[in-house]
Amino acid sequence: MFKPTVARQAVRALNRATRPAALAATPRQALANTFLRPLSTTAPRAQKDDKNAKAPEGTAEDQEGRYARTDETVKIEYPDDANMPRTPVVQGRGGMHFKRTLAQFSLENKVTLVTGGARGLGLVMSQAIVASGSDLAIVDLNKEEAEDQAKKLVEQFQKENPGLEELPNVTAHYADVANPDSVNNALADVISKHGRIDHLVTSAGFTENFDAISYPYDRMQKLWGVNVDGTYLFATGVAKHLMERKVPGSIVMIGSMSGAIVNVPQPQAPYNAAKAAVRHLASSLAVEWAGHDIRVNCISPGYMLTALTRKILDENPDLRDKWISLIPVGKMGVPEDLMGAVTFLLSDASKYITGADLRVDGGYTLT
């Protein structure tokens, strides 16, 4: 079985140069330069001997635009599966409450399937879906963790809704989303446990960093297989099921801001292209299935602090500073920031919205 986290690389170096904000060519560069502490422990060549000296022509420090470029020396190390941090259940966000709100946001009497729901963003969105009234099927490569988290979601729901007799039905299922047979088996399994599927969220996905020239071809195919094929296979499988039942449904694909911009400094061309494909798949299928009352939308998160990204950035504070310096709101998002977005797009509150790309990125893609 493929382990997306195995054999990834170590952070060796980050941006080499610093540059006065006044010399920045764009507001984003100015912002980055103002807040960025030097990412290198080695002084830039031009500054080593003489602070006023200009960088020698033709060197990396001399190139205009270098702050907006990827740097192939930046390598991000991802933990292997055994050391993958677990996602804690969100506390105090759900439950019956007595604040007036629109009934349209409720997901009561729905069955929602979430791929990649055992961890990270998928798990937190799953919790929002359960809190909003839906039953839930978590589908993941890691069935054991999915089972454990399914139990925890119900326990948390019970804690937040004391006295409520009917508990949500939350189940866990295995699938490798990149494998058509595995996807079909999982869909059949979910339907046998829940009787039907009404909504889908595709969150299974991963990123990794190699410069394009050295990207191992088999890994690139795997990355596209999980991020693109996995989204396509689940979307078409659920849409077919909805069409057979002649009922409406809502599909939310988790893309990324990387589908619209190019992240710096870490190189990740195949991931960026995969997420652009996810975004446009949502638009294309929205049109194709509009006549069947099946809505398809995309959520494009920016940099989110999951258990995994938190671990990576704790180990690489320079990278965290660089990322944050490029976010207009000045901080990374948290998975809870997606709870309202996914509930909105699945629910009747967004009944006339299809083919949209909802960016939850703190303004990153605006500058």
Ligand SMILES: NC(=O)c1ccc[n+]([C@@H]2O[C@H](COP(=O)([O-])OP(=O)(O)OC[C@H]3O[C@@H](n4cnc5c(N)ncnc54)[C@H](O)[C@@H]3O)[C@@H](O)[C@H]2O)c1
């Ligand atoms: N975390 C971020 O900052 C961020 C930002 C933008 C977009 N995203 C996207 O959000 C989605 C979720 O990311 P995350 O940060 O929660 O990642 P994560 O690694 O924490 O969780 C991903 C989940 O998907 C599962 N998965 C991976 N490959 C699978 C496969 N082949 N079949 C079935 N399940 C599989 C994993 O087991 C895991 O439970 C991804 O599509 C990612 O690209 C994340």
